[in-house]
Amino acid sequence: MTVLTADVGRKTECPDCGHIFEIKKAEIKLEIPEEILPEDEYGLKDVSHDHDEARRKMGQNIMSQAEKEIKEQAERKDLNKKTQGAFEERRPRERELQIEGDEHEPKPRESLTPEDYQPRDELVDFPLSFTPKELARDVMLFSDVGLLMRWVFLSIFAAVTLYFAVNAIYYGSLESQTIVTYLSTFMYTVLSVVLGAGTLAFLGSYFLFLVMTVSTGLEEWEWPEIGIFDRVMEALFMIVALSLTMVPFGIMITIDKSMAWPCLFIPGVAFPLVYLGMLDQGTVLSPWSNTIMVSLFQIPVKWLMFFGATLGLLVVCCLVGYGMFAMAGIERLAYIALPGGVLVVGYFLAYAIWLGRLSWEISELHAEYKEEDAESKTSSPA
Structure with missing residues (x-):
């Protein structure tokens, strides 16, 4: 219901309910803002009487923060009195300390690394020794979960590779060749090469890890997860x-097969020298290392122990493999392929651990010579 301004003071009847009432003049209330003090132009100094709780809390927080900053600035020392001008004569630091009344002498800067710190103290020793204690340690190294998992993984692929490779050699050496034997030889050769390349990539990567880890003296192994290119x-x-x-x-087998087999002793002797030489130089392009070659004459007993142990283990693995093949034959090759893969991978892993022990012996010998040279230089007069 709406009324006009001229009807104010008159009585009227509600058209809906019939109630008679007097039309009164509406009162308009104007809110007069509180007077703002000149020193508090934002109205934050006294907000205790504000009806809005949020605005009151915000004002109190702002005022308390402002008072705190003013107090800190008042207590702050005048830095200009201590700051030396750009064109003033430079004074030594000791003289400044004396002028300021500091009686304490400046302390020399302490080294971040203690003088008696030896990085190799946190490592363990891996000497090349075939005592019962060290052999038990080798068994414990082989019981590492990461090593066992990789041993099983590589053994499966090595077994499949051996199966394909032996079949390729068998079908390729038959006297009566047919289209079936040609295709079988080609298929088995391709599969053995492809799988063998992948197996060799992982085996070589694990081989390097074991040699470097044992040579460094790390007791806890952290197997890295890297890409195929890095492997x-x-x-x-x-x-x-x-x-x-x-x-x-390879040269002798093309000339005379009977004279080629004795040449297999050359890799047995030269492989550790070349491998450690490349690791010492840090590149595959430089297989020669004076440190490795000199160690042949410095620790000949260790080298002979290494050659004897690796050769003995190789003979045992070959005899076991030949015995299994002689009993099973080519017809049951699938049954002996997996044990053969386990033998091949296990031999390379054991070889890597012993080669790492030999490398540890060489590094220890090299470190001793360095310490002797350093002591002789310090003891000799300048």
């Missing part, structure tokens, strides 16, 4: 070392 680059050390040391055998 191939790590495996190049073993591939190049094997290729270089197998050159005499």
